[in-house]
Amino acid sequence: MSEPTIIFFLLICIVILLITVLYQQFAFRTGIQKKIQKISEKLKEITDTNSSERVMVFTENKELMELAAQINRLLENHLKVKADYCRSEIASKKMLSNISHDIKTPMTVILGYLEIMRINGTSTDEMLGKIEQKAENVMELINQFFTLAKLESGDMDIELSRIDVCEVCRESILDFYGILTNKNFQVDIDIPETSVYVHGNKEAIQRILFNLISNVIRYGADGKYLGISLRTDKNAVFIDVIDKGKGIDKNFVASVFDRLFTMEDSRNRNIQGNGLGLTISKNLALQLGGDIILDSTPNIKTVFSVKLKKMSY
Template structure:
């Protein structure tokens, strides 16, 4: 065999060996990629479904086996936290139910006694009326607190049906008519004649509008103005509740719906309200698949906008 033939065979062997090495590396990387994708998909399924499964990987690669072991340890910790949370949530619901009964019952009795004393002692009516007013505010706060607690715990089921927002807005304004008249508010209402409907819950929508209008009167009362506007586009329907009061500083705009957040630093310099009305309104709107947006120009116009997907027949 000639020297040229030997060189050619050596080159051919080197090329063949190099090709085998490249193929093995490619096959190895492809196998690793497939196993990693398998682990990723399984982990995603476990997290979405909330099941107590573990990640199983059939491979001889020690690094992959170690990785799956570490993932399973993390899953065990996550699943334990989830179980503890469920137990804590169940205990909290039971505690809230007991507290509700324990507080509401004596407060109801106290209000009853106050009314009896007021009727029997006309000369002390003024003082008793003030005490009775404070007691009723306490009852209102307790009621709002437990309403929010039920909403946050997912204990409130809202039955959905077709609801006319035109009627809801008219009723909400009429409910405050006497108060608005007493306070000499300028009221501007724009509700179209054509029916605008959403899939919602009439009671929940009434509660949302009541809280928003009450908030506008209480905190924006210095502007002596209330605006209620219903409008829509191709996809969404909007209800604007506006006032011309002191407004809400931009620094507080992201916190205004937080539980127990009061407007002590935004609309005035003293604590007002209990910080639950807007939180309840926001939570109810979210449960109905909507949202509440805020835009505020102090002393010009502050607007809370209810936004829902339009029901198209």
């Protein structure tokens, strides 16, 4: 075979090889584009229909597989955010509904007494006392609502300092001494005589204890018992508020700190008339760097444990 012929065949082979390579590149790009287009169409379908589907890609291309995986992660996060938003919307609607009801009830009483006074042209100390009491109930509800709103929005500035938690506990018990005595409560106090210091805020801790003790008096009164004890470990201080009332079924323990959670089952106790007291207490404890833990055995013992950061100096 002559040299020109060999060169000719070599040129033909090179041209065929180049055409093959170019075709493969074209086919690869076309295939990638089609798969990307399918991903885009599927993603549009998912977002338009609010579907919970995922993007599926059948390919050996690692980059495309990684792209699909990241898109699916975003879709999962989107669904989670959407679910959280829906739960928040439901809770907010329930909160507004319950608060509207709780405000409407005392306001109806107030307006009723005012109408009687207007018709009769007279007033009595008893009527005025009931009007004042109901008005105070409304103000307390409104104050709780705005306190919770500030806590959840992060607008409440709580200054932390070195607090003698033993002294705060004693003062909180004294505030309820008259009520507990009149209701014939047995009160057990186990607080060290020596000071125990926490990193906290006195007003916030007092508010937490006020809500928890009020909760015992209002809903744990069947047991006629209130216990306050203080215990410590290496890093934390625990204030236990104990009662022996009807308690809380274990199925509801995880929900008692939710906004406006109430248990209508007559075999259990309502946690809070408007459902805000325990929620506020929980939020305050979290802002202090602590927590509130609930352990309840119905009709035997219910313990709300306030956990706070311990200070060793």
